[in-house]
Amino acid sequence: MKIENTIADYREALEEAPLERVAQWKASHPDKKIVGCYPVYSPVELIHAAGMLPVGILGGGNRLEIAHADSRFQSFVCSIVKSTLELAMTDRIGFLDGIVFHSICDPARNLGSVYKRNFPKLMVEYIHFPQNMTSPHTVNYLTAEYRRLLESYTQLSGAKADDESLRRSIRIYNEQRRLLRELYALRAAQPQNLSTVETYVLTRTATLMPPEEHIAILTEALAALRLRDEKPKDRIRVVLEGSFCEQPPLELIEGLEAAGCYILDDDFLTGWRFFTEDIPVDGDPVRSLAESYIKRSVYSGVKHDTRERKSQHLLDRVKETGAAAVVILAAKFCEPALFDYALYRQALEKAGIPHLYLEFEEKMWIFDKSRTEVETFVESMLFD
Numbered sequence: 565m566k567i568e569n570t571i572a573d574y575r576e577a578l579e580e581a582p583l584e585r586v587a588q589w590k591a592s593h594p595d596k597k598i599v600g601c602y603p604v605y606s607p608v609e610l611i612h613a614a615g616m617l618p619v620g621i622l623g624g625g626n627r628l629e630i631a632h633a634d635s636r637f638q639s640f641v642c643s644i645v646k647s648t649l650e651l652a653m654t655d656r657i658g659f660l661d662g663i664v665f666h667s668i669c670d671p672a673r674n675l676g677s678v679y680k681r682n683f684p685k686l687m688v689e690y691i692h693f694p695q696n697m698t699s700p701h702t703v704n705y706l707t708a709e710y711r712r713l714l715e716s717y718t719q720l721s722g723a724k725a726d727d728e729s730l731r732r733s734i735r736i737y738n739e740q741r742r743l744l745r746e747l748y749a750l751r752a753a754q755p756q757n758l759s760t761v762e763t764y765v766l767t768r769t770a771t772l773m774p775p776e777e778h779i780a781i782l783t784e785a786l787a788a789l790r791l792r793d794e795k796p797k798d799r800i801r802v803v804l805e806g807s808f809c810e811q812p813p814l815e816l817i818e819g820l821e822a823a824g825c826y827i828l829d830d831d832f833l834t835g836w837r838f839f840t841e842d843i844p845v846d847g848d849p850v851r852s853l854a855e856s857y858i859k860r861s862v863y864s865g866v867k868h869d870t871r872e873r874k875s876q877h878l879l880d881r882v883k884e885t886g887a888a889a890v891v892i893l894a895a896k897f898c899e900p901a902l903f904d905y906a907l908y909r910q911a912l913e914k915a916g917i918p919h920l921y922l923e924f925e926e927k928m929w930i931f932d933k934s935r936t937e938v939e940t941f942v943e944s945m946l947f948d
């Protein structure tokens with residue numbers, strides 16, 4: 565099948581019912597267990613090594629009607645929290661055997677507790693990621709947290725996960741992330757040959773299938789994409805920041821590019837591309853995973869790291885990609901993104917880098933306003 569058709573096929577599935585393919589996979593693998601991973605980052609290797617399938621539970625998209633979850637959360641809570649609850653309350657994720665949440669923000673923390681209370685048959689796990697990255701005890705702490713998790717997962721699956729099976733899983737996910745880094749590098753170098761929607765669709769499929777299958781798809785896609793030779797359009801080159809958790813509708817991403825931007829880098833689905841280099845497979849693999857969170861992970865609005873300034877990372881990305889501007893695309897009511905925006909804005913203004921702030925909700929249907937704002941921003945830069 566041509567790469568364009570493959571991407572169109574996955575795009576349609578993502579827009580219609582993103583989790584339908586997971587339900588189909590479960591139907592054809594009834595003995596396999598599935599564990600959902602709420603954003604941002606989950607150590608998927610632990611789930612995979614225990615013989616189960618980790619899948620991304622990233623909200624309900626803009627076709628899901630919120631009819632029940634509103635009664636459990638205040639109106640000023642982000643959409644992904646409500647739609648993720650709605651998915652369970654309307655039995656759309658009955659294929660899950662477990663789900664894992666993390667200490668990313670108060671709404672996500674509360675969502676984990678609401679799940680635990682309302683769905684007692686589901687194994688609900690919660691990871692307390694370290695808040696202090698510089699303490700000499702941090703790696704020991706996270707290693708212990710991961711061992712606790714691995715123990716729960718082997719109990720859930722009934723399979724034994726020894727060091728060798730964990731090393732095998734780490735190698736597989738290293739390969740998947742290496743290919744995703746290649747995909748991102750290709751778009752940054754030749755954005756005229758690979759749109760952000762295509763990049764997004766190829767990345768998001770990683771959250772819905774076994775990594776071994778996704779690696780095959782990505783390998784084939786990269787080979788085909790490298791043959792493209794399109795002429796660059798007259799667009800401004802930007803880095804996009806702020807969509808690390810709730811995901812914007814595909815039409816909105818598409819609209820940003822159509823309005824005159826080449827997006828050279830973004831933080832969509834950042835948890836599935838979380839490491840800047842391979843996780844080492846020598847030594848204790850659980851410790852290696854924990855150490856990699858501290859030493860090899862990307863910055864994010866929900867990772868607390870006093871060793872480095874997030875705003876400096878953003879400036880570095882602008883410099884490394886050669887972008888001319890930044891688009892901050894933040895989920896409505898996302899406190900971590902809003903807090904970061906204050907710092908990003910200050911740093912961008914000081915560095916003389918133009919930026920545009922946009923807010924989105926996963927349930928958005930109308931994109932005219934955002935598109936007009938981007939067009940005005942682009943024109944102000946092109947004809948300055």
Ligand code: SF4
Pocket residue numbers: 642643644645668669670671672809810866895897898899900901
């Ligand atoms: S979108 Fe923001 S506020 Fe909502 S769960 Fe994610 S990090 Fe928390």
